[in-house]
Amino acid sequence: MKEAQPEPENFHDRLNRLMGLLAHEDERGLVLTTAAFAEDLLGRLIRAYLVDVKSSGELLEGFNAPLGTLSSRTKGAHALGLLSRDQFSDLEHLRKIRNEFAHNWEGCSFDRQDIADRIGKLSATRIPSTDGDDDATLKNKLRSSISCVLTELDVLTRLIGDHGYRIRPRAIHLSLTPQTVPTSPA
Template sequence: MTDDTEGNRWKEWMEEFQSESDRACAVLGPAFLDDQLRELLKSFLVDDQRVADLFASSMGPLASFSSRIEMAFALGFLAPREVRDLNLIRKVRNEFAHQLAGTSFVSPKVVSWCSELAQCDVFSWTKDTLSSRNRFVLSIVMLANWISIRRLGIQNTRRTVQREPKHQKAKLGNLPSLP
């Protein structure tokens, strides 16, 4: 993907993401992170249809946001604090997705999860001044940026399919003797 295309994609997403309702914000933000993780993993793993299938099927081992978080951590692409924040963001998304009504960024569970997000605490002014929604948005933007930067950093480290070993015929004189 070209830098221009990536930049346009980010701009469009940010405009839509920040102007939506609480429910849409809680679903769109994590969907973007999920997409970023998928692209990070796909850009590192072997370029093969079998690998693509790991992401495609709803039952594929890398089809869920949760499994992508864990795989990205296992491959060393995420720090423990980032994994924790991604899982908190996932909890917020699930709360909005599974409650038919009444969930907002002022709901007690959501406020609690958003208050635990550590990404935006690198700024001294954020802890007590940001609303839950703004903590959520800022954390997503920061995580998406880090994931995107890491994807750029691994461009030349993509795994490749191993070649079949060359089988050499053993010379009879080199075989161990049997008892």
């Protein structure tokens, strides 16, 4: 008899767990953890949208995967029309902030003017807060702005899955006889 598989964790559970983790993180932990979560979610979004073939997965996972980084996933999702201009901009700011924290061995802080300026450029959250302090600190601004983008991306990922909004194959072959465009991958 097969063992019952655990039900996959839904996005809201993962986001709530992320927010719980972030509440106790320092600035570096906040930035690195949020960026890792965004990278994972972008991978899920792109995978949901692409044609369901092995090569789609290979674009996203594995050594030297072309869409294996936060940068390439952000640009790829934007080029596919899966990110708005504001979402793209916010994720690019997050990526650049993440790079500063990840690659600066001497330490990095929201007190640095370039970091504070990038956080200041993040879109205002489109999800109203119950405590009203979304932008009270740079940490809150980053957390609320990016969690809004992540929520929007999860909704889109679910819409793609639930309503079949994925890319339709458009491949054709030249032929002397009329052919129809395939509706599913070969």
